[in-house]
Amino acid sequence: MSPVSLRRWSWIHKWSSLVCTVFMLLLCLTGLPLIYHHEIGQLLGNEVEAPALPAAQADAVPVPADLDRVIAAGKARYPDKVMMYMSQEADEPALWFLTMGAHPNDEKFVSIAVDARTAQYVAEPPIEGGAVMAFLFHLHVDLFAGVPGKLFLGFMGLLLIVAVVSGVVLYAPFMRKLEFGDIRHGRTARLKWLDLHNLLGIVTLVWTLVVGATGVVNTLADVLLQYWQSTEIAAMVKPYEGQPAPKTLASMEQSVQHARAVQPGMAVAFIAFPGTPFASPHHYGIYMRGDQALTARLYKPVLVDAGTAQVTDQRTLPWYLTALLLSQPLHFGDYGGAGMQFLWALLDLATIVVLGSGLYLWFKRGRAAAAKPKAGAATKAAPQAALAREGEPR
Amino acid sequence: MSAGFRSLWGMPILLGVLTAVGLVSGLLGDGWWDVVAVIGLAAPVAVGTWHMFKPAKHRR
Numbered sequence: 001m002s003p004v005s006l007r008r009w010s011w012i013h014k015w016s017s018l019v020c021t022v023f024m025l026l027l028c029l030t031g032l033p034l035i036y037h038h039e040i041g042q043l044l045g046n047e048v049e050a051p052a053l054p055a056a057q058a059d060a061v062p063v064p065a066d067l068d069r070v071i072a073a074g075k076a077r078y079p080d081k082v083m084m085y086m087s088q089e090a091d092e093p094a095l096w097f098l099t100m101g102a103h104p105n106d107e108k109f110v111s112i113a114v115d116a117r118t119a120q121y122v123a124e125p126p127i128e129g130g131a132v133m134a135f136l137f138h139l140h141v142d143l144f145a146g147v148p149g150k151l152f153l154g155f156m157g158l159l160l161i162v163a164v165v166s167g168v169v170l171y172a173p174f175m176r177k178l179e180f181g182d183i184r185h186g187r188t189a190r191l192k193w194l195d196l197h198n199l200l201g202i203v204t205l206v207w208t209l210v211v212g213a214t215g216v217v218n219t220l221a222d223v224l225l226q227y228w229q230s231t232e233i234a235a236m237v238k239p240y241e242g243q244p245a246p247k248t249l250a251s252m253e254q255s256v257q258h259a260r261a262v263q264p265g266m267a268v269a270f271i272a273f274p275g276t277p278f279a280s281p282h283h284y285g286i287y288m289r290g291d292q293a294l295t296a297r298l299y300k301p302v303l304v305d306a307g308t309a310q311v312t313d314q315r316t317l318p319w320y321l322t323a324l325l326l327s328q329p330l331h332f333g334d335y336g337g338a339g340m341q342f343l344w345a346l347l348d349l350a351t352i353v354v355l356g357s358g359l360y361l362w363f364k365r366g367r368a369a370a371a372k373p374k375a376g377a378a379t380k381a382a383p384q385a386a387l388a389r390e391g392e393p394r
Numbered sequence: 395m396s397a398g399f400r401s402l403w404g405m406p407i408l409l410g411v412l413t414a415v416g417l418v419s420g421l422l423g424d425g426w427w428d429v430v431a432v433i434g435l436a437a438p439v440a441v442g443t444w445h446m447f448k449p450a451k452h453r454r
Contacts, residue, residue: 172402180405181445196446202406203442206413207435293423329421336420339432346439 001173013166018362020159021355027153027215028352030140035333035344037133046130048113048123050094062094062117067252069119074098074112077121084109085278087270088116090289090296095122104275147222154219160212167201174198190364197357200350207347208354214327224320229277236303236313237280245274245281246307252284254309259286259302262311266290269299274306282306293335297325405441412437 001009033040041047053062071083081100088096096116101109113122128134142149175198178184183195256268272278272285279285284306287299299321302314317325329335333344416434419427 171406175402179401181441181448183445183448183450185450199445200442203409203438205406206410207417207438210414210417293427294421297421326421330417336416336428336431336435340420340428340435343432343435343439347435350439350442 006170006173009166009169013163013170014362016159016162016166017355017358020156020163021359023153023156024160025352025355027140028348028355030136032345032348033133033136034140035341035348037129037137040133041129044130044132046126046133048095048125050092050115050117051120051122053117064093064116065119067096067256070096070114070116071098071252073114073119073121074100077112078110081106081110082275083273084276085270085272088268090267090269093267097125104273105277150219150222154216157212157216157219161209161216164201164205164208164212168205171198171202190361193357193360197354197361200357201354204347204350204354208351210330211333211347214331217324217327218331221324224324225277228318228321232315232318233278233280233285236315237283239312240280240282243282246305249274249306250304250309255284255304255306256286258309258311259288259304262314263288263300263302266300279303279306283312297329297335298322299325409438409441 038047067086071086074083075081078100081102082104083098084101084104084106085099086096087099094116096114098112098114099109100112101107109127110124111127112124114120115122126134128137138144141153143153145152174194178195181199183199184191252271256271259268260266266288269287269289270278271287274281274283276285278287278301280303282305284304286302286304288302289296289299299317300314301317303312304310305312333340412434414434416431416437419434420431
C-alpha cells in the first residue's frame with residue numbers, strides 16, 4: 001500500500017470509528033442484556049406463561065378457543081376500550097396477546113394475555129417487559145427520541161460499517177510482518193493492544209458487519225412501514241374509499257377461517273383491527289406466517305372486510321419489508337437456540353474489546369503526538385512515519 | 395495464490411466463511427441447521443480466544 005493511501009485509510013478509520021464508538025459501546029452494552037430479554041423477563045416475573053390445563057384436558061391435543069370468545073375476555077376486562085391488535089408468538093400457541101385502547105391509535109394501550117385454549121384471562125404483562133428492560137430497550141433502539149433517534153443510530157451504524165471496512169484495509173499493512181494471531185507481549189502495552197485490536201477485529205469481522213448492517217436496516221422500520229401503508233395498503237383499500245365504516249364488526253373467528261382458506265398451511269401472526277395503521281377503517285388486517293423456520297419469519301397480509309368477514313385482497317410483502325423481517329433475527333441472534341444466544345453474547349463482548357482498545361490506541365497515539373510536536377515535520381519527509389511508531393507497518 | 399496472501403488472509407477468510415455459513419444456516423431450519431449455526435459462530439470465538447490467551451512466545 002502506498003504511503004498516501006495508507007494515510008487516507010487511516011484517516012477514514014480513525015474518524016469513522018471515533019464518531020460512532022461511544023454509541024456503539026452503548027449499543028453493545030445495552031444489547032447484551034437484550035440478547036437474554038426472555039430469560040431476564042422470566043426471572044423478574046414479567047414474562048407471561050400459559051397456565052397448565054386441568055389433568056383431564058392436559059393430555060388431549062388442545063382445541064383453539066373461538067376467537068370471538070378470546071376477544072370477549074379482553075372486552076370483559078376493559079368494556080370501554082376497543083381492540084387494536086391481537087397477536088400470537090410462533091413458539092407459544094397457547095396464548096393470545098390482545099392490545100386494547102381508548103381508540104385504534106391509543107398510545108396508552110394495554111396488553112392482555114388470554115389463554116388461546118380456554119379463552120380465559122391470564123395476565124396483563126408489563127409493557128416492553130417492565131421498567132428496566134424498557135429503559136435498556138429505548139437506549140438501544142431510539143435513545144428515547146422516537147423515529148429521529150432511530151435514524152440517528154442508523155447513521156452511526158453506517159459509520160461503524162465504514163470503520164470495519166477501513167479496518168480490514170488497514171489489517172494487511174499492519175500484519176505483513178506478523179503471523180495470524182501474533183500478540184506482541186512484553187514490549188509496550190500499546191503494541192499488545194494493537195495486536196489484540198487487530199486479532200479480535202478480524203475474527204469478528206463478518207458477524208460485526210452483519211449485525212451492524214441489519215441494525216441499520218432495523219432503524220428504517222418505521223420509514224419502510226409508512227411507505228408501505230401509503231402505497232400498497234392504500235391501493236388495497238382503494239375500492240372502499242368514501243364508504244362508511246361498518247357499525248358492527250364481523251366475527252373474528254369467521255374472518256380468520258376465511259383468511260386461512262385462502263392461505264392454507266399458514267398461521268395467524270397478528271391481526272390489526274379497523275382504524276389501526278396495519279388495517280383500514282373497513283378492514284381487518286390479518287397477517288399470516290408460514291410454518292417453516294424461514295417462512296415463520298415472513299408475513300403474508302390478508303385483508304378481510306370487517307363488515308362481512310369476506311377476504312378482500314391479499315398480497316405478498318414487498319422486498320423491502322421481507323428484508324426488514326429477515327434482518328431482525330440476524331440482528332437479535334434469537335434463531336439458533338441457547339448456543340447461538342451465548343455466542344452472540346461472546347461476540348458482543350469481543351466487539352466491546354475491539355471498540356475499547358481502538359479508543360485506547362487513539363488516546364495513546366494522541367498523547368504520543370502531543371508529547372513529540374516535532375514528529376509532524378518528520379511525517380512530511382516520510383509519510384508512513386505517521387503510523388510507523390512502535391513497529392507498525394513499514 | 396501466493397504464500398504471502400495465504401498466510402495473511404487465509405485464516406480471516408476461513409473464519410468469515412464459517413461465520414456466514416453459521417448465520418445463514420440458523421435461518422434456514424431448526425435442529426441440525428442450528429447445530430451448524432453454532433459451529434460456524436463458535437469458530438471465530440474459539441480462534442480469537444485461543445490467540446488472545448495462548449502462552450506468550452519467547453522474544454527473539
